[in-house]
Amino acid sequence: MIDLEQETEFLKFISIHNKVYESNDQFSLRREIFNKNLETIKRLNSQNKKYKLDVNHFTDMSDEEFNSFNKLKTGSDLYLTESPLTLDQEMKLHDMNGLDWRDIGAVTRVKDQG
Numbered sequence: 592m593i594d595l596e597q598e599t600e601f602l603k604f605i606s607i608h609n610k611v612y613e614s615n616d617q618f619s620l621r622r623e624i625f626n627k628n629l630e631t632i633k634r635l636n637s638q639n640k641k642y643k644l645d646v647n648h649f650t651d652m653s654d655e656e657f658n659s660f661n662k663l664k665t666g667s668d669l670y671l672t673e674s675p676l677t678l679d680q681e682m683k684l685h686d687m688n689g690l691d692w693r694d695i696g697a698v699t700r701v702k703d704q705g
Contacts, residue, residue, distance in 0.1 A: 597626045600646070608648045621651040 601622050604610065612618040628651075632644040649657055 594626070597629060598622075600629060601625050604646055604650060610651065624653050625651045 604625060610621070612621055629646065632646065632650075636643050649660075652660065
């Protein structure tokens with residue numbers, strides 16, 4: 592059974608982002624992924640975090656597709672580097688964890704972060 596609110600959100604998403612799907616199967620798959628991601632967005636936003644998530648042009652992509660699209664490293668890939676950090680570099684990294692980069696103007700607006 593299709594949830595009317597989710598269906599409305601999906602159709603709005605298609606219109607705003609000019610999405611076109613090749614087949615009914617593709618439409619159904621993208622709607623299913625969108626609905627799963629929409630539920631995740633709502634669940635995380637209800638947790639009163641310091642940030643809010645919203646629907647964007649990536650919301651009909653699976654996690655795997657999004658990570659592949661953005662060429663993001665995941666899991667153990669994050670720790671595979673050609674030159675591991677020295678102890679001094681590691682300590683500097685830990686010292687910076689409390690730094691709010693927004694306070695010093697070192698970051699720009701959020702863009703394409705799904």
